[in-house]
Amino acid sequence: MENVIEISNLDYSYPDGHRALSGINLEIKKGEIFGIIGPTGAGKSTLLQHLNGLLLGNGEIIIDNLRVEKKNEKAIREKVGIVFQNPDDQLFCPTVFEDIAFGLYNMGFTSREVEEKVTAILEKMNLSRLRELSSHHLSFGEKKRVALATTLVMNPQVIALDEPFANLDYGNIMTVIDMIRQLPITRIIISQDILLALSICNRIALLDKGKIITVAQPEVIAANTHILKNAGLDYTPYLQLIRPWGFDFHKN
Amino acid sequence: MKHDFIDKYSTLDSSVHRLDPRTKVLFSLLFLVIVTSVASIPSLAIYLLFALVLVIISKVPIHFFIEKIMLITPLAFLFSAFIYISYLIEHSRSFSISMFSIHYSVLDTIVPIVMKIYISVLIVTLLVSSTRFNDLLWALRKLKFPSIVTTLSKLVYTYIFLFIDEMHRTMRAYRSRTPIRRISRIKAYGSITAGILTRSMNRSEYIYKAMMSRGFSGEFPECRINRFKSLDIIALFLFLAIIILEKFISWKM
Ligand SMILES: Nc1ncnc2c1ncn2[C@@H]1O[C@H](COP(=O)(O)OP(=O)(O)OP(=O)(O)O)[C@@H](O)[C@H]1O
Ligand SMILES: [Mg+2]
Numbered sequence: 001m002e003n004v005i006e007i008s009n010l011d012y013s014y015p016d017g018h019r020a021l022s023g024i025n026l027e028i029k030k031g032e033i034f035g036i037i038g039p040t041g042a043g044k045s046t047l048l049q050h051l052n053g054l055l056l057g058n059g060e061i062i063i064d065n066l067r068v069e070k071k072n073e074k075a076i077r078e079k080v081g082i083v084f085q086n087p088d089d090q091l092f093c094p095t096v097f098e099d100i101a102f103g104l105y106n107m108g109f110t111s112r113e114v115e116e117k118v119t120a121i122l123e124k125m126n127l128s129r130l131r132e133l134s135s136h137h138l139s140f141g142e143k144k145r146v147a148l149a150t151t152l153v154m155n156p157q158v159i160a161l162d163e164p165f166a167n168l169d170y171g172n173i174m175t176v177i178d179m180i181r182q183l184p185i186t187r188i189i190i191s192q193d194i195l196l197a198l199s200i201c202n203r204i205a206l207l208d209k210g211k212i213i214t215v216a217q218p219e220v221i222a223a224n225t226h227i228l229k230n231a232g233l234d235y236t237p238y239l240q241l242i243r244p245w246g247f248d249f250h251k252n
Numbered sequence: 253m254k255h256d257f258i259d260k261y262s263t264l265d266s267s268v269h270r271l272d273p274r275t276k277v278l279f280s281l282l283f284l285v286i287v288t289s290v291a292s293i294p295s296l297a298i299y300l301l302f303a304l305v306l307v308i309i310s311k312v313p314i315h316f317f318i319e320k321i322m323l324i325t326p327l328a329f330l331f332s333a334f335i336y337i338s339y340l341i342e343h344s345r346s347f348s349i350s351m352f353s354i355h356y357s358v359l360d361t362i363v364p365i366v367m368k369i370y371i372s373v374l375i376v377t378l379l380v381s382s383t384r385f386n387d388l389l390w391a392l393r394k395l396k397f398p399s400i401v402t403t404l405s406k407l408v409y410t411y412i413f414l415f416i417d418e419m420h421r422t423m424r425a426y427r428s429r430t431p432i433r434r435i436s437r438i439k440a441y442g443s444i445t446a447g448i449l450t451r452s453m454n455r456s457e458y459i460y461k462a463m464m465s466r467g468f469s470g471e472f473p474e475c476r477i478n479r480f481k482s483l484d485i486i487a488l489f490l491f492l493a494i495i496i497l498e499k500f501i502s503w504k505m
Contacts, residue, residue, distance in 0.1 A: 049461070052465055054461045054464060054465055073469075074467065074469065077464070077465060077466070077467050078467060081465075081466075082465050084458065084461075084462060086458070088417075088455065089455060089458035089459060089461075089462055090462045091462075092414060092459045092462065092463070094259075094385075098386065102463070102466055102468070103466030103467055106466060106467035106468050106469065107467055132263065136417050150466065151466070154466065154467075
């Protein structure tokens with residue numbers, strides 16, 4: 001399968017000198033669900049912001065044969081949609097409608113097309129009820145879904161989701177998982193919830209202290225408790241917690 | 253929490269709301285120019301009446317306008333008193349100030365000025381309250397206002413929402429850790445303000461990223477109603493008719 005994203009030798013330090021990423025090499029294939037896991041502060045969100053040029057580090061990032069740099073900004077941002085970790089950072093318009101319409105207007109759609117597209121996505125994501133509300137009035141789960149809608153409506157080739165499951169109830173998590181699975185595009189998912197990441201991703205990169213420790217299939221990562229433990233991501237104690245209930249996770 | 257913002261009545265539906273934003277901007281500008289250029293009280297009365305009719309047609313609650321009028325009233329009187337006094341000083345050398353002349357010039361200077369200010373406030377309030385902010389900026393952009401003006405306004409508008417939101421959050425966080433409702437210490441105000449500012453700044457950085465991430469480049473999003481309709485033509489003729497009427501009446505007098 002062809003690569004849609006190629007990152008080589010990416011380094012990034014924040015203006016205060018903190019080195020958040022060093023020597024990142026990564027290839028992401030077209031249409032896959034690619035997971036990025038790692039402990040708090042590993043640099044996951046920082047890496048994500050490089051994918052559409054919000055941050056520009058040293059090194060090279062190629063997206064669909066286009067180099068991420070200042071002059072390709074517009075094209076890159078239409079190709080790669082990012083949904084931030086905190087939905088309050090993503091929503092800034094007076095109403096949900098306007099928030100979802102914002103990107104479309106920037107892409108140059110006419111009012112009628114925007115109206116149609118926004119209506120369609122609201123219906124598809126079961127959000128029509130919220131259309132004219134202010135995003136500040138929504139519950140966290142609703143905000144998260146609206147934030148996802150603001151990016152999906154732009155129909156990107158790659159969507160990168162920063163912690164899409166955090167702070168959601170199981171019902172909402174399942175809805176989001178279904179939605180992610182059905183999207184026919186390349187999906188990049190950052191998650192602290194390692195079990196969820198293992199269960200839905202095709203491949204996973206483990207990031208720790210700004211470096212990639214390994215990239216592998218979920219079953220390989222899941223079996224390698226040693227490296228997980230080193231990164232503070234060992235999930236087996238969790239399983240121990242619910243073992244008394246009689247589920248045996250190792251059977252299948 | 254509820255944001256009380258300038259365009260909070262922009263989602264109402266009325267003939268005024270349905271006008272093309274460009275028509276509204278042009279009319280408002282024209283209206284302001286005409287109103288500042290006439291001086292006679294009857295002429296101003298006609299324009300005031302016209303403005304009031306528009307206000308009623310717009311269905312925007314009257315109290316919204318009254319609030320704005322109340323806000324401007326002290327300033328309006330102060331301003332006209334100032335002008336009146338300078339008028340007196342200017343004329344005191346050549347004219348003796350009889351009771352009559354004072355009375356006459358009060359009517360002649362203060363009343364028209366206050367009327368002009370009221371009409372302008374009504375028109376501007378009507379414009380911004382009956383038009384979505386984005387549509388208004390779009391119209392300004394289409395009418396060749398420099399993009400720096402419209403982009404800045406857009407950012408300010410966005411950040412004001414964000415700022416209000418952060419203010420509510422911070423106050424909530426503060427209250428949740430303060431048993432009494434009142435903020436008791438002056439010092440607490442300082443740290444609360446600092447908190448609100450840093451939080452808004454942090455968030456605005458992310459918000460800016462979110463805007464860029466969705467293709468924002470400083471250019472202007474289109475508006476939702478953007479075609480001149482027969483309604484705009486009708487409005488144009490109505491406006492012309494009022495101007496002609498006023499000119500006719502002041503010529504007769
Ligand atoms: N604006 C900034 N200025 C300076 N340092 C920053 C900034 N943003 C993040 N960092 C630092 O960079 C490192 C990586 O941050 P990042 O947000 O990418 O982590 P993360 O893996 O997404 O963590 P989490 O899972 O908690 O979201 C952290 O140590 C963080 O303190
Ligand atoms: Mg993060």
